[in-house]
Amino acid sequence: METVFKIINTSANKESPFDRQERISWWDQKKLRDAKVIVVGAGAIGNETLKNLALLGIGNVMVCDMDVISTSNLSRTVLFKKDDVGKKKAIVAAERFKEMNLEENAMVDCFIGDIVWDLGTGVYRYFDVVLGCLDNVETRFKVNRMCWMASRPFIDAGINELAGSVSVFNAPKTACYECNASESQYKAARVRYSCDDFKKRSISEGRAPTTQVASALVSAMQVQEAVKIICNKQAAYGKKIYYQGTNNAFDLIDLKKNENCLAHVSYDKVIETGMTNQTTAGEFLDFVSRAENSGANSVIDLRGDRSFLQTAKCRFCGKAIDVYKPSFRIFFDELICDSCKSKDITKDEHEERNYISDITLSSDSKLLNMSLDEIGFPKLHIIAVRNAEGSYKYYELSGDLHNVMPNIHKGLQC
Ligand SMILES: [Zn+2]
Numbered sequence: 001m002e003t004v005f006k007i008i009n010t011s012a013n014k015e016s017p018f019d020r021q022e023r024i025s026w027w028d029q030k031k032l033r034d035a036k037v038i039v040v041g042a043g044a045i046g047n048e049t050l051k052n053l054a055l056l057g058i059g060n061v062m063v064c065d066m067d068v069i070s071t072s073n074l075s076r077t078v079l080f081k082k083d084d085v086g087k088k089k090a091i092v093a094a095e096r097f098k099e100m101n102l103e104e105n106a107m108v109d110c111f112i113g114d115i116v117w118d119l120g121t122g123v124y125r126y127f128d129v130v131l132g133c134l135d136n137v138e139t140r141f142k143v144n145r146m147c148w149m150a151s152r153p154f155i156d157a158g159i160n161e162l163a164g165s166v167s168v169f170n171a172p173k174t175a176c177y178e179c180n181a182s183e184s185q186y187k188a189a190r191v192r193y194s195c196d197d198f199k200k201r202s203i204s205e206g207r208a209p210t211t212q213v214a215s216a217l218v219s220a221m222q223v224q225e226a227v228k229i230i231c232n233k234q235a236a237y238g239k240k241i242y243y244q245g246t247n248n249a250f251d252l253i254d255l256k257k258n259e260n261c262l263a264h265v266s267y268d269k270v271i272e273t274g275m276t277n278q279t280t281a282g283e284f285l286d287f288v289s290r291a292e293n294s295g296a297n298s299v300i301d302l303r304g305d306r307s308f309l310q311t312a313k314c315r316f317c318g319k320a321i322d323v324y325k326p327s328f329r330i331f332f333d334e335l336i337c338d339s340c341k342s343k344d345i346t347k348d349e350h351e352e353r354n355y356i357s358d359i360t361l362s363s364d365s366k367l368l369n370m371s372l373d374e375i376g377f378p379k380l381h382i383i384a385v386r387n388a389e390g391s392y393k394y395y396e397l398s399g400d401l402h403n404v405m406p407n408i409h410k411g412l413q414c
């Protein structure tokens with residue numbers, strides 16, 4: 001009799017929280033546990049998506065967002081409570097993800113910053129699926145390009161009122177987000193910048209009319225597609241799933257691939273290095289200039305990545321100003337000399353600017369002594385280096401891996 005009781009107890013203790021989903025014939029819980037998913041955006045959709053990933057037992061997640069929680073977020077964010085107002089979205093979302101995850105060894109990391117400029121290109125390579133939970137076109141363009149570069153599936157979700165859509169891109173086989181981009185989308189992607197590429201001091205944040213219900217709907221579809229990808233089932237690659245809640249219309253739209261799409265740029269091979277973005281430009285060039293790397297007279301090529309302003313003339317009086325900053329860190333009203341700052345002048349007279357597109361070992365010492373961070377390269381970025389013959393190699397700042405993902409990197413084989 002005792003033996004019978006023992007058997008019942010053992011089986012009760014052994015019941016997995018994932019029992020019901022594991023009954024699906026093709027399900028592979030181990031694949032979910034090992035999966036690495038990056039969630040860009042921890043707002044309305046991101047909250048739902050992280051909740052879904054946690055309940056499914058996804059084992060490695062990185063949450064990216066730069067914003068803080070505001071009161072108007074609370075009606076759409078299942079992971080945030082009233083007391084969280086003012087805290088960083090990515091930190092709170094990551095904490096709640098970890099608490100809620102039924103996979104005991106789940107790892108979560110977060111990135112707080114500007115996804116467009118401060119999330120290194122290399123980061124995407126370490127994930128199996130990229131989930132876009134964004135509210136603006138500029139970041140979608142950027143994430144899409146990074147996914148194309150790293151050949152990673154990108155599932156983009158969007159909502160408006162009672163409608164929502166989920167698009168599944170699989171570079172380089174299918175269309176990407178930019179393949180069918182319109183002029184108005186390109187225009188929308190520029191709202192944060194002045195016409196000369198500098199940052200505006202303030203921009204009004206997106207306040208799209210929507211509800212929690214719409215985010216829950218699109219997030220459910222987004223995560224379901226992610227699960228299919230992780231379990232090697234056929235996902236809705238190259239398609240947009242569109243749902244209109246007002247009349248319950250449901251469409252599956254084929255996305256046409258544009259062979260001339262500007263986003264179809266990829267590196268063939270990435271060279272992992274022990275360097276970080278605290279390495280100086282001079283040290284980096286010393287390394288890449290070795291014979292076994294890119295060889296003598298190699299250059300850091302900034303074109304196609306980020307622009308760097310060395311000097312400029314004061315907008316008003318023409319006095320020379322040493323800038324030495326990447327354009328994305330310059331505010332449009334910054335290029336004014338100290339003596340003109342107090343004056344009430346509004347008309348630009350001088351727009352002479354000296355940008356740097358290549359950094360070489362013969363660049364000025366001020367530049368060579370700057371860290372790659374100061375030049376504008378984020379942690380774990382991939383830097384394009386051109387050798388004397390004009391061919392390219394791509395070097396990753398892999399020494400940053402443990403800084404960017406202190407938890408997830410423990411499980412990576414490297
Ligand atoms: Zn494309």
Ligand SMILES: [Zn+2]
Nearest residue numbers: 314317337340
């Ligand atoms: Zn001046």
